Amino acid sequence: MTTRQRLARSTILGSILVLPILTPPFLTKAARGADTPNVIKPTGHTNRTTVTPKHIFLKHVPEEIAVFGHGSTRQMTSITHAMMQQSVPGTSPLKVLSQLPGVLYQSADPLGVYEYSSQIFMRGFSQSQLGFTLDDIPLGDQQFNNYNGLSVTRSIISDNVGGVDVSQGAGAIDVASTSNLGGAIQIHSLDPSHQRGGTISQTFGSNSAMRTYIRLESGDLNKTGTRFYVSYARTNMNLWKGGGYDYSDQVNAKLIQPLSHNSSLKLFFDWSSVQQFDYQDMTMNYLHTIGPRLANYYPDYTAAYKAAQGTYPAPLLKTNDPFDAAYYAGTANRVDYLGGLTLNENLTNILNWKTTLYAHADNGYSTWTTPYMPSPNGAPLSQRIQTPQVARGGFQTALSYKIARHTINAGVWYEYGNFNEGRYFTQAPLLGQGTLGNPTTGFPASKVFAHPWQEAFSSNTFVFHLQDTYRVTDTLTINAGFKSMIVNSGNNVATQNLSINGALIAQGRLEASNAFLPQISANWRFLPHHELFFDVSHNMRTFPEDGYGTNISATPWTASQTAFQSTKQNLRPETDWVYEGGYRFTTSKISALASLYRINFSNRLQLITSQAGINPVTAVQNVGGVTTNGAEASLTIRPINGLSIYNSFSYSHSTYDQNVETGGALQAIRGKLVPNYPKFMYKGNISYTIGSFTVHVDGSYLSSRQLTYTNDLHVPGYFLTNFGARYNFGSLGFLKGVTTSFNIYNITNKNYVSTTNELGNNFVNTGYNYFLMGAPRQFFGTVSANF
Template sequence: MKAARLADSVSTVLKGVRSSGRVPLASLLVVAGIQATPAFAQSSGTSDARTLDAISVIGTGSTRTTAAVTADEIEAQVPGVAPQQLLATLPGVNVQTTDPFGLYEFGDSMRVRGFSSNQIGVTLDGIPIETADTREGGPISRYISSENLLDASVSAGSGDVTQPSYHALGGAIRYTSIGPRGGDTWSGKASQTFGSDDLVRTFVRLDTPEWWAGGPVAYVSASRTRGGVWDLEPATQKSDHFETKIRQDFEKGHLTLGWIWNNRKDYDVQSYNSDGSLAWDIHERLTGDPETDAEHYTEWQNGRRDSLLSLGGDFMFTDSVGLKFTGYYENKHGYGIGGTPPSTATGLYEDAMAGTPGRTDIYIRDPQLYQVDSDGNYVLDADGNRIVTHVGSMTRREEIMSGDRKGVTAALSWETDSNKLEVGGWYETYDFDQVRPLYNLTDTGDLDKSVPYIVNYYDNHFSTDVTQLYVKDTLRLLDDRLTLEFGAKGLSVDRKYHGIANLDDFNSNTTRNTAKKDKDWFQPQVGASFTLAEGTEVFANYAENFSAAPRLALTAGYFNPDIKPEESKNIDVGIRTEQGNWSGYVALYHIDYQNRIIALTDPDPLVIASEIYQNVGDIKTDGAEISGMWRPAEGWRLGASLSYNKSEFKDNYYGYRDDGSGIQDVLRPSKGNEVPDSPKIMLSFNGGWEGEHFFANWDAKYTGKRYGDTMNTDRVDATFIANGSVGYKGGRDGFLGGGRVMLSVYNLFDKDDAIGAVFPNEDYGSYNLVAPRQVFASLSYDF
């Protein structure tokens, strides 16, 4: 298909989304007094008209709960907003970021129906994105700018069997980018944003016409973001991002070559207790005392650089037989530094020397830090601690991460008038290395690598091979009123590890090799949807999912080769409708989450404790969601969603505690407790008005009370955060022709003590606050 036809098709789809009205079971929403939330149209965004059909944002025709964001909702947010933040108003989704741009990745979190972001499958244009782990994986904001996003859809209960992932217990998220627009002329977009905390962001995208008649089309985009930290004034956050795609259309399909590059740097931010008080105080000023200055903000930094290269194809060999494939290669590199008090470094050094006497591979400056008596014994204070008499030069922990991930997905389809059969698979290999040495510093404050390090917390090397196969058959019966889906996937995850797993291994000069292979070759999924009347259908889905044991289970202080992989069984039922200017759905769900794996560890950032991974029982989840959108008049949209989620532990378990005489088994009474960071009630509203030139948008989210710990003793109060924006857009000509200016306000009511991200643990959690009111002004042009 010619590039101009592609541009027309994309434009038609996007205009259709904007002009059609959508919202959930209007009658139920009116009775409930709620103006429903959005769940919106998807498009594959590919160049082939056969795959450009607009799919409903509430998943019309799907056999599972599906919701998506619209182009309107994307445009309503400040340019460059974190892509995951766009999902915050969808039912069942709890997204928290330290700022709208998600610049501090360690302060961001997401949960869907009680499952964490590391238990959700994520793809971008069909490419599997690793977990949201900021070390091994990466948040979606590293891979796409929101200006390049066509849509984002969430299958909250279970992803389709075609979804490539080895940890998708709790659903799937599919992000789709806007491909090269093509056409007969050059086109593009540019935006500039300024705002609170010295935020400056620049974005540029340029689309080419056909390079020659019948030739390829392409786009390049780049962004640069610089900002500060609201509660740590001298600290900065930086991100540079680049994307490009080249697409060549053929008579039978197309090929797309893409490259994404992202480079970011940030400073760690302070963490808080559940009551909003400061838990980890990072200092803004140097004192001259290395013991105190180990907590200076310059001693806590992170950097990440990611490069993702891909080649995908979509071909229809006949009217009924098609092939899709994507090959990809990703290279990761990251670093992190953390200050360590000299007294702590000395203790680590002494432990290593005691563990392996006479070793010469480590070195510490000024080891005599403590007061000793005439017999050479340490003098202790009233609390039994050694008395520091001399503070030596600073020490600093360095962390270096690198990874190479490569894989391929492929799917062959055969479609007739009433049946579509899909057979496909995914293979990936991933090598990931992570090293954490502790160094002395030179007189100028740099890492002193001219002498051996003090200790090495760990030296980890992982190799992961993933194989997934699936088959799916879709039947359309009764004049397409009834859709039946039958599918199954098989998954094998083979992990190998070698290296120094922790400080205990380092002290005893031990290197270990461990391996764990998890597999389940039959994970069935059965679903159905039935049209009751035009625009209204019921749906039901049953799916079984499987998640491999986490990589760090191989490095645990007590490695358990018999640890079972986690599993989930999900049942979804519901009704959805689209009627003129409103649409929406109601869904009920039940999830059995089995063989839950937890790590018993110390969250203190200065301590790298031995971790113990174990299966500790099951979780039962029941819930309901109502969502929809209403367009009462031209230019208006009003949406809302209401979620009820009850996730509870079904079992007690035994945990490990060191009482001073050794590690002991201790009963942890978790049965009946709520799963941490899983609010029972979430309610969101959004809406907008758009006139000929002026426009306004708003959204608000109520997040019910949560717990930060398994024992449910560390409670977080409910929060209500509202955002809004107003602006002016020019026409084709005249004042601000082709331009758009917008003023956006986040945390409109300045809730400066509200808890945002929650990072759970057994007895207490770690928390980040929602940033106080932030204001951003942006100017953008389409050309």
């Protein structure tokens, strides 16, 4: 199938997004917009809605880095639209979350939008073990080859994010996710304005960065308040080292039709097109011999060609593996359509029905120029291409009924998904007869000389939840409930080349199910401004999907058929028990939060890799149980009007419960720290607003992170600082709210390791323990205005 055919098919799939829609309930006016019903505040969402920044204590605080979950029965924090304005426009909402306690976000690029390197952890859980939603639409597990969702940056333009609610411990029962062993991240889009007009902004910055954003608002079109907006964003930025760029076009639209009884119908649509070049993966040897600016050869085809023949640039000769120190290029190209229609209907003043219908279509391809597969014409390298495609759709529907002091909430979520992926090799030209050029310009179908495999996955997801929020007294609230989950998924291998793959590819179906996953939480306001809360939950994660030997996720299907069959009968989905308790103090001058947590993790699946990242040997290993104990504390003080000082500390001790036998050898990992997540983190932010001027400085410290399961190799800790300032000039002619902003990332120009585990971890130091470097000091300036 050609790229044009794939694009046409995605366009057809995207057209189904105009269907009516129905989702799980209830968000507050502050978080969702003025048309959201406030007659009933159902259970799980009740806990989320109380963390919005418009509660009575914070009237005079325009921006502070986090709002704590006042009134919530679990640990909750929020990032608001105003808080996101501290960051450069276009910054990933997940990167903004990195200021929260227990949250670690890493990316090799300054805006956090380079997907291959994007990585978020909360309390030791990786992004594939967390839950993500956008306006209740499930976004899957956020892995690079996302089989059941869509990355946050491609699902919504960052300027259109109205707020983000984060549950660090365990997400609410009604969160639409099959991966949230840990917490949940729920993103809410801005509602259209009641006033006709628009917004435009232009950003310039380091690495020839240019970003344009425009949103057009219809305002109220009739007496009922029908309104919509359409917005567009274009980002173009070169890599901070080596050749290549990150480029994206994105369109969002949102329509609201208010209904009687404070009900509403909301339609959201997203289209995105992304082309991204890769940063080269690093090892400790590369870092110490060449330095942090090691990059791929692109656009120097001659250098890549000669390196594949064994003639290397002089600096690479210092390394232990010049053959793998750099390749010609790697790229990712994606086109997505996402849409959801939500009916939020107050049937009576005690009964609410909320339903969302959604659909998502994705197609694209990724490239990696490899010297491990020569071309038939005699060229010593070729281009390896993978073609992930997603087509999924589903619905959520829930009822919330209020009787006496109880709010009972029950609902179902169903999704059907297809994930199709193939691997191809295309011919590279002989030296002097052309180059590979820019790999993002289109799938080179005419040059394909090998098609090792093609897999088609299908999955059915069904989740039922039931919960009750019982307001025992005016100061004591208890939330209790459970969910039942069943996910049946499997693949069909339509094409496979045994001579290239070396083994038959894993094929078959697996089912992850549990009829009773309970959760209970409570909040007690024992004195004015003082609260205690606790939460206990049992969670399960379904088996992730991905193609053969892709070394992206811990999927059972990455292995051979023999390995798959040998482990299939004993393979169990990952599960855990999460316990947390804490204290909140909230006044107009001080917001404080302290919490303790414990996690008992069973059947943890890890991706084990060896050899070079482009030619790996991969396996999925059940490394058994993991025990995590941790503590978090946050404090925001507002000593004078306009000044906000925020500090947070977190500690996490996460270790394996037993040794693991693999390849006939016993790996001594019992008591060893889980890789990739630091034991200590500190985050601080000082923000001051005086009149129309706002300035802030923030800093973060991370302790060292382990790269191997036996802890014989680690990356050092680091401290980063950032600066931002913004001034609102008010009205200039027909323009309103004319604003300029200036940001500096990594003020001290620190060399540091950002992403680890992008290619999996090893048990021991093999020399192929990969990571990515973080961006050096970066400057950005933005001019924006309303009209």
